[in-house]
Amino acid sequence: MLKKKSNILLIYTGGTIGMIKDSDTGALRSFDFNNLLTRIPELKILDCDITTISFENPIDSSNMNPKYWVQIAEIIEENYINFDGFVVLHGSDTMSYTASALSFMLEHLSKPVILTGSQLPIGDLRTDAKENLITSIQIAALKQNNTSVIKEVGLYFEYKLYRGNRTTKINAEHFEAFESLNYPHLVESGVHLKVNKKQLLQANHSNSLIVRKNLCTDIVLIKLFPGITELVLKTILSVPDLKGVILETYGAGNCTTEQWFINLISNAIKKGIVIINVTQCSGGSVIMGQYETSTALKKAGVISGHDITTEAAIVKLMYLLGQNINPKEFKTIFETPLRGELTQN
Numbered sequence: 001m002l003k004k005k006s007n008i009l010l011i012y013t014g015g016t017i018g019m020i021k022d023s024d025t026g027a028l029r030s031f032d033f034n035n036l037l038t039r040i041p042e043l044k045i046l047d048c049d050i051t052t053i054s055f056e057n058p059i060d061s062s063n064m065n066p067k068y069w070v071q072i073a074e075i076i077e078e079n080y081i082n083f084d085g086f087v088v089l090h091g092s093d094t095m096s097y098t099a100s101a102l103s104f105m106l107e108h109l110s111k112p113v114i115l116t117g118s119q120l121p122i123g124d125l126r127t128d129a130k131e132n133l134i135t136s137i138q139i140a141a142l143k144q145n146n147t148s149v150i151k152e153v154g155l156y157f158e159y160k161l162y163r164g165n166r167t168t169k170i171n172a173e174h175f176e177a178f179e180s181l182n183y184p185h186l187v188e189s190g191v192h193l194k195v196n197k198k199q200l201l202q203a204n205h206s207n208s209l210i211v212r213k214n215l216c217t218d219i220v221l222i223k224l225f226p227g228i229t230e231l232v233l234k235t236i237l238s239v240p241d242l243k244g245v246i247l248e249t250y251g252a253g254n255c256t257t258e259q260w261f262i263n264l265i266s267n268a269i270k271k272g273i274v275i276i277n278v279t280q281c282s283g284g285s286v287i288m289g290q291y292e293t294s295t296a297l298k299k300a301g302v303i304s305g306h307d308i309t310t311e312a313a314i315v316k317l318m319y320l321l322g323q324n325i326n327p328k329e330f331k332t333i334f335e336t337p338l339r340g341e342l343t344q345n
């Protein structure tokens, strides 16, 4: 049977990868996407067909927000049937959030959506942009038995493809800017592309793509620190319309046992605010009840984020709060892996 060339849609949202230095100020700013392609003639010799689409006004990813996530998801939705894979060029600063968001928004995804970017602009002599872009396209184009090998949202950076919702940006300087400390990488790029098949999400091809666009942003992230005051916590928890809290705790999900703290948390839960426990550590998992300093949280009804990243927890909370889930089922659903974003312990 004749092997069909993969059809890849390259979506440019902004970020360093497509920036140039302003000659007057020296600051990096986005430039016209068409120039990006002229800077990488190698794209023309790849064994796939590439179509490009760009945000009208490309953004630095520090300006990323849920409206842009919907915009990216809609581009994928509108082009889903006509392409075998999607590569999203994105700034690295908030790439892990966008990768997590897309993973939840694109339900029953059975094609690759690969996010990538770079630490240095594409025009820079020492740029990491070319390798990141070219290999991302090759990974998105990978097929076996005429179906895509990757069927999930991935993030490719510096020779590794990670599950997008498992990543965190860990370095603002190194080319190796991302890590996925609680889940192995999916592909490693060396002389050959080494696919870690056992770690890939499998898709049920009989389900068609559903794009979930309703995200609730009435949430807050609270990072605990020794010395946090009752007034600060009380003020945050009484924000009008607050629906969810990501509580970044110490170690395996521990917090102070001071009574005022536990009372504020319990009362917020009684008021209907959902509280998710995630760890401040980059690796490892929340295990509520392992120490006395987390038992009260468990009793109060705090939800365990297990080994989820803060980025994925924030977006999962936005996504689930936007789905009108029965409050009685919310805990069970949050604690269940929906897109491979957490490991239950």
Ligand code: ASP
Binding pocket: 014, 015, 016, 017, 059, 060, 061, 062, 090, 091, 092, 093, 094, 117, 118, 119
């Ligand atoms: N500030 C840039 C952005 O996130 C950094 C990058 O592209 O890596 O858009």
